[in-house]
Amino acid sequence: MNREEKARGINYINLEEFHVSKEWGFVLPDPLSDLPKFYQPWMDIANNLTHLIEHHQLRCEVNNMQLLSTGFLIGHKQLRLAHMALSFITMGYVWQEGEYNIAKVLPKSLAVPFCEISKIIGLPPILVHADCVLTNWKKKDPKKNLDIIFTLPGGDSMKGFFLVTLEVELAAVQGIKAISIATEAILNRDDDSIKTALQDMAESMRKMNNSLKKMDEHVDPVTFYGIIRLFFSGWMDNPAFPEGLLYEGVWDKPRHFSGGSAAQSSTLQSFDEFLGICHNKESAEFLHRMRDYMPPSHKAFIQTITAGPSVREYIVFSRNPVLCELYNDCIAALVVLRNYHITVVTRYIIITSAKAKVEKAKQNSSSQILQNAPSALERRGTGGSGIMCLLKDVRDATKKVMIEKI
Numbered sequence: 001m002n003r004e005e006k007a008r009g010i011n012y013i014n015l016e017e018f019h020v021s022k023e024w025g026f027v028l029p030d031p032l033s034d035l036p037k038f039y040q041p042w043m044d045i046a047n048n049l050t051h052l053i054e055h056h057q058l059r060c061e062v063n064n065m066q067l068l069s070t071g072f073l074i075g076h077k078q079l080r081l082a083h084m085a086l087s088f089i090t091m092g093y094v095w096q097e098g099e100y101n102i103a104k105v106l107p108k109s110l111a112v113p114f115c116e117i118s119k120i121i122g123l124p125p126i127l128v129h130a131d132c133v134l135t136n137w138k139k140k141d142p143k144k145n146l147d148i149i150f151t152l153p154g155g156d157s158m159k160g161f162f163l164v165t166l167e168v169e170l171a172a173v174q175g176i177k178a179i180s181i182a183t184e185a186i187l188n189r190d191d192d193s194i195k196t197a198l199q200d201m202a203e204s205m206r207k208m209n210n211s212l213k214k215m216d217e218h219v220d221p222v223t224f225y226g227i228i229r230l231f232f233s234g235w236m237d238n239p240a241f242p243e244g245l246l247y248e249g250v251w252d253k254p255r256h257f258s259g260g261s262a263a264q265s266s267t268l269q270s271f272d273e274f275l276g277i278c279h280n281k282e283s284a285e286f287l288h289r290m291r292d293y294m295p296p297s298h299k300a301f302i303q304t305i306t307a308g309p310s311v312r313e314y315i316v317f318s319r320n321p322v323l324c325e326l327y328n329d330c331i332a333a334l335v336v337l338r339n340y341h342i343t344v345v346t347r348y349i350i351i352t353s354a355k356a357k358v359e360k361a362k363q364n365s366s367s368q369i370l371q372n373a374p375s376a377l378e379r380r381g382t383g384g385s386g387i388m389c390l391l392k393d394v395r396d397a398t399k400k401v402m403i404e405k406i
């Protein structure tokens with residue numbers, strides 16, 4: 001940026017400034033998968049969660065865990081790994097015995113370091129999308145196939161859920177880069193670059209949709225509904241937690257936090273802000289609340305897009321039919337993506353919850369998992385939303401910004 005542009009208050013969006021990678025987008029590049037030896041007690045538990053939960057031993061292990069200082073954690077990547085390890089342990093601790101024997105107090109040895117680390121990196125003390133997807137990956141082999149670092153009960157479906165969601169995030173990288181390019185191009189009235197950026201953005205959304213389609217192949221709906229979902233559930237808007245969770249040694253009163261959800265992803269919120277999509281009051285409130293569950297620099301990235309020039313206004317005023325068509329193409333791709341996401345939610349939650357009700361009513365159920373499926377969150381999202389209304393409103397608001405043919 002030259003001096004004159006600075007003086008005029010023109011701000012280009014520099015991805016690095018917001019810890020957004022040109023190669024990995026919002027995904028943490030090359031996350032660590034091990035902490036210094038001092039933190040071995042955390043890593044031993046976090047690396048063995050499924051076994052400990054399934055054998056009802058996790059709470060006991062955590063209760064016997066010593067209180068470790070967070071002072072030996074160095075740098076952002078160690079802090080992110082430590083947050084992720086403690087967030088996985090927390091979800092396992094709370095939900096080890098299912099929805100009827102919930103732990104409502106997080107012991108000091110877990111709560112104190114978890115809250116200290118959360119404060120430093122600006123994330124809440126609960127498992128968030130930035131943990132289980134953005135930080136939870138490593139290269140499996142030289143061919144660069146990806147694997148996860150931590151998991152919870154749910155076997156291959158749990159792993160599939162993390163990796164498919166990661167793939168969706170990676171497919172968004174091209175679109176995120178396009179936002180930065182287009183913002184600069186609007187300020188420079190460079191229609192050719194805006195054109196390329198809009199094409200890239202639409203292509204990126206189509207790739208995200210293709211990646212989302214892999215959920216079908218890798219995640220079994222019964223396992224998702226009956227096992228996985230519970231471990232993402234939080235302690236806000238959850239009837240099982242009227243009081244919230246007590247973080248022993250940190251706060252005197254219990255606290256409410258929303259559970260992990262891809263609604264905490266910064267990708268679609270960035271696209272929405274860039275394209276000028278206005279959500280209704282209720283949806284906007286929910287989506288804005290989810291920003292407090294994102295890394296602060298990613299939240300700031302979204303806010304900077306909002307404060308930047310409006311691509312929609314630029315196109316409406318410039319009356320350029322090619323740009324208008326390309327803008328509408330982006331909106332159409334986003335509607336297709338949100339429509340497909342609604343079919344995913346229908347399959348994994350709405351239909352499966354109806355099946356679970358039938359199984360629960362039977363004396364001899366053919367599906368043990370569905371018969372025992374938690375019922376508190378039947379048709380609510382793990383982020384605590386009333387699902388279908390929210391998703392349809394958000395999709396409809398997306399459609400509304402289409403520009404009439406010039």
Ligand code: HEM
Pocket residue numbers: 164165168169212215219224260261262263264265268269338341344345348349380381382383384385386387390391394395
């Ligand atoms: C089995 C797969 C999935 C299920 C069952 C699912 C379920 C849900 C639910 C229930 C909500 C409502 C908010 C809440 O959590 O309370 C939601 C919102 C959302 N989900 Fe998903 N989701 C899935 C996969 C994904 C993936 C892979 C992404 C992409 C990163 C994603 C992105 C979003 C976004 C951005 C929202 C906010 C609404 C919007 O902007 O359209 N979801 N999802």
